[in-house]
Amino acid sequence: MKTLKIGLQFKMIVPIIIGTAIYAFGLLYFIIPNQLMEGGVTGITLLLNYAFHIPPSLSTLILNIPLFILGWIILGKKQMLYTGIGIASLTFFLWFIERLILKGLIIPFETQYDYILASLYAGITLGAGLGIVFRSGGTTGGSDIIAKICNRKFGWSMGQIILALDIIIIGAALFFIPIEKILYTFVTVYIASKVIDFIQEGAYAAKAFTIISDHAPEIADRITNEMDRGVTIIPAIGAYSKKAKYIAYCVVSRQEIHRLTLIVKSMDAKAFIIINDVRDVQGEGFHEE
Template sequence: MGTVQHKSNTGKLIARAIVVIIGGFIAAYGLEAVLIPNSVSDGGVTGISIVGSQLFGLPLGVLIALLNIPFIFLGYKQIGKTFAILSILGIASLSVGTSLMHHIPTIIHGDTLLVTVVGGIILGFGMGLALRNGGALDGIDMLAVLLSRKLPFGTSDLILFLNVFVFIIVSTVFGLKGAILSGIAYFIASKVITIVEEGLSGSKTYKIITKDPDTMTETIRDRLGRSATYDEVYGGYSKEKFIEITCVINRLEDSKMKEIIRDVDPAAFVTVYETAEVKGGNFRKRNIH
């Protein structure tokens, strides 16, 4: 039984890895066929890489790979090994994709509105595919997760704040108009990501009723670095007493949380809520390695 389960998990991981790689190539196509030829950039580490590529004539793919290395390490420490591996695959495919597609024909010329909309949609779709399957194509989210532990701001606020600086840097190469268009394309991409990966922004609250709450809580602590709280709840008909676990996670940890629940108790009753803001308490998490 254990061997069958292991093979099933391995198969699912390989399938997720393939989709993350496809997401990386789709995002690369959005950059090389739409945005960059029209002097429009992305946000995050990719945006800084595009600026470096334009300023110093270095290959964009090389810069994307190099600048994301420290952020992949952050992802490994904060979210786990699987997330780091999938992110390496995603960032590598984005990096290789931009190199392979560097001379690909530009599909839209000059129409700034169409460039930002189409480029943002393609970019967001690629990034959303990767995030939905447990990987990331840009390290700025991981930095925001780390900073949210140290500062009294939510992850989403910090992503926005960090990207303001990125677009200021973008304006030095593409001008103010280019930076504004880049910001619009990034905004559209972020909305598409939300559509592709539901509930991506902010945090999520998980409420779990399971036959083995102690094991579930310990596994969440050990594999995700998150603490949880207990509530006593009673069945409306049976009056039977249950323990309900409540745990708040950030958006990057969602696929890992689902994996933990599936591994510990596939029959657990789980409800998930969008959480607009988290402050105080014990939301800070510890490193898991």
Template sequence: MIINNKRALIAWNGLQIILGAFIYAVAITDFLIPHQIGEGGVTGLTTIGYYALNIPPALTNIVANGILILIGFRFLDRQTVGYSLWAVIWISIFLKLPRLLNYHTTQTIIPAIAGGVLMGIAIGVIFRGGGTIAGSTILAKIMNRYFGMMTGSAMLFFDLIVAIPSGFIIGFQNMLLTIVELYVGAAVLNRFLSKFGARKAVTIITNQTEEITYELSQRLKQGITIINAKGYYHQEKQPMIYVICTNKQAAQLVPLISEIDPTAVVVVDDVHSVKGESIGKIL
């Protein structure tokens, strides 16, 4: 979704973060804590504090994340820090609400996987809104910005630092389930972010350049790039057509190209961003 009005964009991002915070809180209160499955980062500390000292998760969340948000001021832009604070506030609010599903099972691998999936989706939604959940995500954002590490993978690294020692409190089996949950969450997050802004890049080499370009322009109603290329073997100049489109459009264009020129060479690639401002959200 493209929103040009600044206030509308801020409101839309804020709503996305609220939705992500709600999903995140459901994962903790309905899947992790009832089955004594830990977490990483600050969330891991909240569950350990709850299991060992009966400290309310909302209190641990707001205090510990507040400290890490102050660190974020040093390394991240003010907008990201502001949105992160907004996320932490709403997560703390939702953590204080009664459980939504009251789900319980003796098959503890189920809540571990379900919690990981919900965690990955929740953090992905919050990232799309321009924020973080503070904690290890702030550290992961810093690693992503300065060292190029994928955000989900960086989060997994920092989360394991907390999750593995938690075995002394929640037990070895639950520690293993925690690692499963963290891995699933990181995999879902990486997948979620890679789909943000996903498009197809179609490159066409044909002797019917003008006709195909005209038909594509009529069909797509958007800009098309002509690249001046030269074949090395025959040393002949051969223009290439380059266009970025959606998956649905690509499925329609390939048969059209084949109809005009059955001998055309068509290369379809996945691309993840078509605007520079989106790059930070997909890594």
């Protein structure tokens, strides 16, 4: 049992380390050379770098230490454990990549003309890094800790707190960088949010069919026999007719949508079909597709 617990913790910690490495690379390779911005505490580290040339690794550590201690006291060690790992890992990789850049082993991507390209790649790398960290149950600290504390103490929405902090910090950046860089930052933030959602929800997109029909059992048999897909039959009662009926529930790949629809309609032209998006499908018949 102890070995299993250690193994599970290892599987959670390794992705956090990988994610923070990707995030640190995106900041130093795409964001800082092109004077783009970020929200949260990371945005403050960028402002300190642009205004006073303070290394992001140093400011990240200094800003996060008091927040981490406060979070440990208020939220408890269980919630802050993986956040602490994320902060330590991010600080290390920022420091490590800074050293590589100073030695000329990494040449940051700096452009004078194509900022949209820098914004897109910055959004992809930052989003990929954060997505991996979030999916593993960790954070990079900063505004996430503030949001959790305010949510615990005052019941405020975490999303609204983070949004408010981002607006304040990005707005403050107007005193240090041109407004067009702020506008490019919004492109980066938007792309990053989409990549985070993609990684957290899963790369595999499928469709869930909810089929309400008087012939649901027969439809389920055909789906099972002809498409080799599992179907769940759910007993139900019609609110208007008060009659007992069945609901068939099935998840299929996008390529099978048309085929499944044809099977249902051939069995019952009046069948009521609800099709929903499904992500991160796990189980037999989906991992290898």
